[in-house]
Amino acid sequence: MADHFSSRVEFGLKLSERIYPGKRSAPAPAMSRSPEGYLPTAPMCYAVISDPETVDNPDIRSYQPYGHGRCEPPALIPLQLHGVAMEVECCLDTAFVTFTGKWRVHCVRASSSCDCQLAIPMGEQGSLLGVEVDDSGRSYHTELIPLEDEKDKQKVAKAKDGYFLKSQIYTIKILQFKGGSVFSVKIRWSQKILFHDGEFSLNVPFCFPSYVIPVGRKISTREKIYLKVNSGTATEVLCKATSHPLKGLIRQAGKLSLSYEAEVTAWSSTDFSFSYTVSSGDIFGGVLLQSPFLRDYDEREIFCLYLYPGNSHDRKVFKKDVVFIVDISASMKGSPLESTKNALLASLSQLNAQDTFNILAFNGEVFLLSPSMDTATRDSILKASKWIESTFIANGGTNIMLPLTQAINLFRKSTESVPLIFLITDGAVEDEREICNFVKSYVTSGQSVRTPRICTFGIGLYCNHYFLQMLAQIGRGHYDAAHDLDSIDFRMQRLFSTASSVIVADITLDCLEGLDSLELFPTHIPDLSFGSPLIISGRYNGTIPELVKVTGVLADMTNFEVDIKVKREKEMQLSDVFSKRHIDLLTAQAWLLESEELEEKVSKMSIQNKVQSEYTCMEMVLIQRDEGKKAPEPLLLKKAYSTLSLQRLELENAKFFLGGLSLGFGDLKATTENIPPAIKEAKPSEGLLEKAASNCCGRLADTCCCMCFLQSCSLVSDRCTIVCTQLCAALACFELIKCCIEVCDCDCL
Numbered sequence: 127m128a129d130h131f132s133s134r135v136e137f138g139l140k141l142s143e144r145i146y147p148g149k150r151s152a153p154a155p156a157m158s159r160s161p162e163g164y165l166p167t168a169p170m171c172y173a174v175i176s177d178p179e180t181v182d183n184p185d186i187r188s189y190q191p192y193g194h195g196r197c198e199p200p201a202l203i204p205l206q207l208h209g210v211a212m213e214v215e216c217c218l219d220t221a222f223v224t225f226t227g228k229w230r231v232h233c234v235r236a237s238s239s240c241d242c243q244l245a246i247p248m249g250e251q252g253s254l255l256g257v258e259v260d261d262s263g264r265s266y267h268t269e270l271i272p273l274e275d276e277k278d279k280q281k282v283a284k285a286k287d288g289y290f291l292k293s294q295i296y297t298i299k300i301l302q303f304k305g306g307s308v309f310s311v312k313i314r315w316s317q318k319i320l321f322h323d324g325e326f327s328l329n330v331p332f333c334f335p336s337y338v339i340p341v342g343r344k345i346s347t348r349e350k351i352y353l354k355v356n357s358g359t360a361t362e363v364l365c366k367a368t369s370h371p372l373k374g375l376i377r378q379a380g381k382l383s384l385s386y387e388a389e390v391t392a393w394s395s396t397d398f399s400f401s402y403t404v405s406s407g408d409i410f411g412g413v414l415l416q417s418p419f420l421r422d423y424d425e426r427e428i429f430c431l432y433l434y435p436g437n438s439h440d441r442k443v444f445k446k447d448v449v450f451i452v453d454i455s456a457s458m459k460g461s462p463l464e465s466t467k468n469a470l471l472a473s474l475s476q477l478n479a480q481d482t483f484n485i486l487a488f489n490g491e492v493f494l495l496s497p498s499m500d501t502a503t504r505d506s507i508l509k510a511s512k513w514i515e516s517t518f519i520a521n522g523g524t525n526i527m528l529p530l531t532q533a534i535n536l537f538r539k540s541t542e543s544v545p546l547i548f549l550i551t552d553g554a555v556e557d558e559r560e561i562c563n564f565v566k567s568y569v570t571s572g573q574s575v576r577t578p579r580i581c582t583f584g585i586g587l588y589c590n591h592y593f594l595q596m597l598a599q600i601g602r603g604h605y606d607a608a609h610d611l612d613s614i615d616f617r618m619q620r621l622f623s624t625a626s627s628v629i630v631a632d633i634t635l636d637c638l639e640g641l642d643s644l645e646l647f648p649t650h651i652p653d654l655s656f657g658s659p660l661i662i663s664g665r666y667n668g669t670i671p672e673l674v675k676v677t678g679v680l681a682d683m684t685n686f687e688v689d690i691k692v693k694r695e696k697e698m699q700l701s702d703v704f705s706k707r708h709i710d711l712l713t714a715q716a717w718l719l720e721s722e723e724l725e726e727k728v729s730k731m732s733i734q735n736k737v738q739s740e741y742t743c744m745e746m747v748l749i750q751r752d753e754g755k756k757a758p759e760p761l762l763l764k765k766a767y768s769t770l771s772l773q774r775l776e777l778e779n780a781k782f783f784l785g786g787l788s789l790g791f792g793d794l795k796a797t798t799e800n801i802p803p804a805i806k807e808a809k810p811s812e813g814l815l816e817k818a819a820s821n822c823c824g825r826l827a828d829t830c831c832c833m834c835f836l837q838s839c840s841l842v843s844d845r846c847t848i849v850c851t852q853l854c855a856a857l858a859c860f861e862l863i864k865c866c867i868e869v870c871d872c873d874c875l
Contacts, residue, residue, distance in 0.1 A: 128291045131202070132163030135172065138203035139164070139337060141181050142233050146188030147341050166245040166295060167333040167397070169313055171229040172202035174241040174299065182235035184306030202243060205229040207338040207393060208308060211350040214330060214398070216319060217703045218358050218432060219661060221249070221328050225313045230340070234305035242303055247295045247331040249317035253706050255736050259300055261309040266300065269745045270733045293609035316706060316737075321658055324437030325366060327401040334393035348389050355382040356698050357404045358414055358432060360691075369399040380404075381697075408436045409630070409654070409688065413637070413674050414695040423730050426643065426665040428700045431690070433660040433676065435629060442681040443656070444628040445543040446481045447499055449533040451526075452518070453551040453585075455489040456800035459520035461611045462585050466550055467518055469618035471511060473548075476622065477502035482543070484536055485510060488529040489522030499536060524553040524797055527561050534568060534578055542683060544628050544653070545578040547601070549594075550618070552585035552803050554792030558593040562718055566600050569650070579603040579653065581625045583618055586611070586803025590792030596714040602652045611803065624657030630678040630686050633660070637675075641668035647704070647711050654678070663704045705735035713740055717791055740789070 175181060176196050181203070182188060209228040214221055234240045246254060259266040290296050303309060320327045332351075340347065351370055355363050363382040365372075376383035382402070411433035418425055435441075450470060454463065470485070477483060482499035483506075486492055495513050500506040530549065537545040555561075569577050580601025582594035585608050598605035606621045608614040631653045638644060646664045654660045670692055678686040709731055716724035725741050732739035 127289065128165055128295075129163065130199075131291050131297070132165055134199060134202045135164035135204065137197075138172065138175060138201040141175060141178055141201055142203045142337075144181060145183050145233055146186060147183065164335075165291065166247050166331075167335070168247065168331050168394070169225050169227055169311070170245045170334075170338070171205045171227070171311065172243045172245065173205055173231060173233050174243050175201040175203055175233075176240075180234050180238040180240065180305070182233075182305075184232065184234060184236040187235065200241075203233045204335065204338050205242070206232045206340045207334060208340060208345055209310075209348060210334075210393065211352075212330070212332065212398065213352045214328070214354070214400075216326075216328060216353070216355045216357075217698045218356075218430070219319050219321065219326075219659060220316055220703050220706075221319050221330070222255075222316050222702070223249075223314065223330055226310065227313075228308060228310045230308045231303050231305050232340075236305045239302040239304045242300050242309075244298045244300060244311060244313075245291070245295060246297070246313055246315070248315045249294065249328070249330050250320060251318040252294045253316045253737060254296055255314040255316060257298065257314075258312040259309060260312075261303060262307065264301070265749050267747055269747055270736060270738065270742045271745060272729050272733070273741050273743045290609075293613075323656075324435070325401055325403050328399065330398040332394050332398040333396055336392065339392055346389065347391065347393070348387065349394060351386040351398060353382075353384045353400060355402060356380065358430070358695065358698065359404050359410075359412055359434075361410075362405045364403045364405055366401040366403060367399070368401075369396050370394070372400075403437065404434060406434065406436050407438045409441075409686075410434055410436065411660075411676065411688070411690045413670065413690055413692040414698070414700060415670065415692060416695050416700045419699075419701065422701070423734060424665055426645075426667050428663070428704075429666055429670065430661065430663040430695075430700055430704065431635065431674065431676075432662075433630075433633075433654055433690075435654055435656050435659065439656075441629050441656075444631060444681040446477065446483075446626050446628075447537055447543045447545045448477065448481065448483045448626070449499075449536055449545075449547050450483070450485045451529045451533055451547060451549045452485065452487050453489070453524060453553065454487045454493075454518050454520055455522055455524045455553060455797075456520050457524075457552055457588070457797065457802050458585075459802060462552055462614060462803060463518060463520050465611065465614035466585075466618065467514055469615045469622075470514065472615075472619050473622040473626075474502070474507050474510060476626070477507075479503060483510070484533075485514070486529045486533055487517050488525060490525055491522065492525075492529045492532060493517050494532070499538065523800070524551065524555055526551065526555050527557055527564070530561065530565075537576065537578060544631060545576060546603070546625060547578050547580045548583065548622065548625075549580065549597070550583045550585070551594075552589055553797035554588060554590045554593070554794050555797070556794060558590055558792075559718055562593070562596050562600060565597060569600060569602075577602075579625065579628075581605070581621060583607065583621055585614060587790070588793040588796040588801065588803060590717075591789055592710075592714040592717045592791055595710060596718050599648045599650060599711065599714065602650045604652070604658075620657075624655055627656040628653045628681070629656060630654040630680060633676060633678040635662075635674060635676055637670045641666050641670075643667040647708050649711075663700070663708070701735060705731060705737045709735075709737055709739050740791075 176198075178195075178197060178201070206229065207227060208230050209226075211226045213224040229242075231240065231242070244257070244259075246257075248254065256268050257266075258268075317328075317330070320329075351372070353372060357363050357380045359380045361380060363377075363380060365382070365384075368384075370386045371388075372384035372386050374383075375385055411431065414430040414432075416428045418428060450473075452466060452470065458466070474483065479502060481502045483502055484499050485495040495510055500510070526549070530547070533547050565580065578601060580597055581603040582598045582605050584591050584594045584605075587609060591607055594607070595605045604621060604625045606617050608617045633651050633654060635651070638646070644664065644666045646662065648662070651662060652660065672692050673689045674692060676686075676688050676690060680686045709728055712724055712728050712731070715721070716728060728739050729741040731737075732742040738744065
């Protein structure tokens with residue numbers, strides 16, 4: 127899918143070279159190809175060109191080569207960017223990004239119009255919250271509504287337009303725009319702020335290619351960035367590094383506001399990145415309370431407890447007993463299995479000499495590295511590497527229950543190590559609910575520290591990610607996924623680093639006792655590690671004291687205890703910060719319990735907080751305005767599924783197609799048939815022009831413009847012209863030209 131999109135943009139850029147910008151215009155910037163082709167690295171708009179004849183300067187008509195036929199699939203010409211502004215608000219471990227851009231349809235003649243395609247790259251674990259488009263006389267915005275019936279789901283499943291190029295790049299096709307028109311787009315999404323070595327880091331796609339710089343018109347090119355940080359703490363926020371020259375506006379305890387504004391000759395050529403620390407050398411935390419906002423469907427109080435590991439590396443980390451459970455079914459063949467092997471070997475190299483490990487490879491059977499846990503010595507790791515090379519051969523089906531049961535039985539009786547299970551799979555199985563219930567019963571009856579922490583990692587879109595999230599939640603572990611195959615290695619290593627650096631285990635909160643009602647997310651409190659802050663949130667009725675006691679067990683098996691203060695949060699909207707994770711965890715519970723009541727609750731939360739879910743649809747609402755007249759009622763594009771997809775609408779003889787891609791609950795059929803994850807990506811068409819660009823005459827017309835042809839004819843002698851005319855007449859008499867047309871499949875003669 128990504129390569130297909132990139133080739134369409136490349137062809138669109140070639141078409142745009144034919145546009146005459148004007149005599150006094152500055153030369154167009156050089157078009158350099160990025161390592162990932164022409165994929166968007168910032169929010170972008172493209173003109174969707176089906177008819178190459180419409181490609182022209184809307185201000186100055188120019189001689190253009192005859193463009194016969196149609197582009198199939200349509201070419202994409204990046205539009206010129208006339209203004210950009212971005213606001214970023216960081217709250218705890220979540221960032222809310224509001225991007226506003228203004229584009230001009232510079233590549234379509236004024237008498238014509240074209241559809242436009244919006245591409246939205248988002249950062250880590252990005253979630254699209256809304257899109258607004260404002261054109262002269264028209265505006266569009268998105269709204270969430272409940273998903274009504276099975277027919278709507280089937281329509282969404284057949285969507286073709288509005289899709290993810292990669293896991294964090296979403297595209298939407300919007301209504302026709304006239305050549306030369308200028309329109310603005312406002313996009314809002316949320317993304318996760320990463321944490322590593324006591325430092326928070328944020329990266330927002332903000333790198334614009336050179337070919338979106340306006341050419342041919344003198345306009346103001348001003349870019350703006352406004353950044354606000356609210357850590358929720360009472361300690362100072364320290365800026366560590368930034369990609370753009372930010373100027374300080376407000377600096378308070380736990381808060382920071384910065385801005386950047388400049389008149390530029392070229393748009394930003396690097397992503398916006400910002401890293402900061404919340405000053406403290408030791409473990410610290412706090413509790414935030416907030417009353418529900420007006421008309422909140424849940425009238426209970428909101429609370430959040432955060433615990434940061436600090437930046438002191440002197441604190442001892444728990445020893446580890448690690449078991450890797452790796453899927454080697456036939457669908458893992460090729461890139462998925464190779465990347466998994468590389469990540470597994472890198473994770474083994476991070477183990478200390480006192481740690482132990484084992485590996486189980488599974489398909490329909492289970493292959494065990496060793497009958498017992500091996501100490502992580504150099505020799506044992508070398509032995510494991512050779513075993514991996516000989517055993518990791520993609521073949522067979524998928525059976526998760528058998529290797530998971532064997533892995534749990536491998537752990538010895540020692541109480542000084544934290545047992546960790548890492549499950550890696552790309553498929554779905556029929557007994558997923560039975561697996562969750564089995565683990566839940568084991569966790570309930572097992573010892574505290576010696577109860578295995580289960581971390582799960584999903585590859586592709588055929589596995590049930592809600593099953594993997596629920597399994598990790600029950601097992602007090604961590605969950606991550608790689609929807610793009612090229613991110614498997616990096617994300618697996620990051621998951622292992624986070625889960626294997628436990629500094630406080632078996633955490634309990636005394637404030638939870640005695641409350642009238644409590645809903646906790648996650649339901650089982652995980653351990654605190656160096657790789658990630660611990661954040662617990664939920665709803666409650668009752669009274670929480672001014673000081674909350676947090677207890678646990680340290681790596682030296684001594685007791686950990688800290689009192690943290692409680693405060694009322696007034697500026698940060700906690701329901702917005704936690705809505706995405708609450709919806710995901712409740713969806714996993716609704717799947718496990720097969721509860722319609724929980725599904726309805728998720729739907730209400732989704733609509734209230736404008737966060738997509740598995741049980742809601744999104745509408746694109748069109749409002750047509752006429753000056754001097756009363757604004758008409760909104761006109762709805764048909765329903766779309768949770769990931770902001772569009773439905774087909776007929777307006778002024780133009781059609782807009784339903785599109786979108788939901789996460790879903792796995793694909794048992796694809797798993798049974800061992801379909802590799804990458805096969806789900808659509809394959810590009812063989813050619814970009816249905817007729818004109820797929821034959822000799824079309825290629826000649828595309829490369830030779832009318833002015834070039836006239837200049838060439840001026841150099842030809844009169845005798846040569848007469849001979850060519852007589853030859854064409856003779857071929858016409860013998861109907862040889864018709865034969866040429868049939869052979870070339872061309873109608874340009």
